[in-house]
Amino acid sequence: xxxxxxxxxxxxxxxxxxxxxxxxxxxxxxxxxxxxxxxxxxxxxxxxxxxxxxxxxxxxxxxxxx
Amino acid sequence: xxxxxxxxxxxxxxxxxxxxxxxxxxxxxxxxxxxxxxxxxxxxxxxxxxxxxxxxxxxxxxxxxxxxxxxxxxxxxxxxxxxxxxxxxxxxxxxxxxxxxxxxxxxxxxxxxxxxxxxxxxxxxxxxxxxxxxxxxxxxxxxx
Numbered sequence: 001x002x003x004x005x006x007x008x009x010x011x012x013x014x015x016x017x018x019x020x021x022x023x024x025x026x027x028x029x030x031x032x033x034x035x036x037x038x039x040x041x042x043x044x045x046x047x048x049x050x051x052x053x054x055x056x057x058x059x060x061x062x063x064x065x066x
Numbered sequence: 067x068x069x070x071x072x073x074x075x076x077x078x079x080x081x082x083x084x085x086x087x088x089x090x091x092x093x094x095x096x097x098x099x100x101x102x103x104x105x106x107x108x109x110x111x112x113x114x115x116x117x118x119x120x121x122x123x124x125x126x127x128x129x130x131x132x133x134x135x136x137x138x139x140x141x142x143x144x145x146x147x148x149x150x151x152x153x154x155x156x157x158x159x160x161x162x163x164x165x166x167x168x169x170x171x172x173x174x175x176x177x178x179x180x181x182x183x184x185x186x187x188x189x190x191x192x193x194x195x196x197x198x199x200x201x202x203x204x205x206x207x208x209x210x
Contacts, residue, residue: 002189030150031179034159046146052136
């Protein structure tokens with residue numbers, strides 16, 4: 001069966017515990033599910049990862065992490 | 067709830083439901099237990115690993131993020147997707163193959179992901195389909 005995976009992230013960060021660690025949430029869904037169901041959530045969009053956000057105190061050229 | 071009480075509850079439920087020509091969700095406690103036992107959907111466990119910058123460091127002052135260790139938390143994407151595909155909640159609201167859909171006016175109807183061009187082009191070979199499109203087109207014209 002053809003199951004296209006849809007990934008999405010959010011600029012909104014998630015803080016864990018003390019707030020020192022911030023993460024970008026990464027969501028996954030599949031293209032087979034009808035749009036109206038995806039909008040109504042119902043487990044059709046699932047949180048699959050928290051991506052770490054390396055912090056910098058300087059301005060750099062965005063090479064390594066973009 | 068102890069097994070005998072589950073049985074009592076289902077009996078009462080059955081008596082009530084009978085009026086509406088309906089039946090309780092489970093016949094008895096064994097039916098309930100076996101339903102729970104075969105439920106395949108479970109939360110996919112979270113895992114984590116630590117990542118750090120592996121590239122070349124610049125001369126002079128090294129920016130702190132290059133030396134940092136970063137935790138990445140994730141759930142096995144294949145298991146998550148497998149759960150979604152197997153979730154009976156989506157029955158009837160789930161497409162198995164890409165399709166083209168048309169309004170009565172003949173206008174293409176684009177709604178769900180599988181009605182779009184991208185999904186179609188992933189699965190369908192133009193070379194393979196061209197003769198069939200021609201045949202069906204010809205057939206339609208004859209029909210009208």
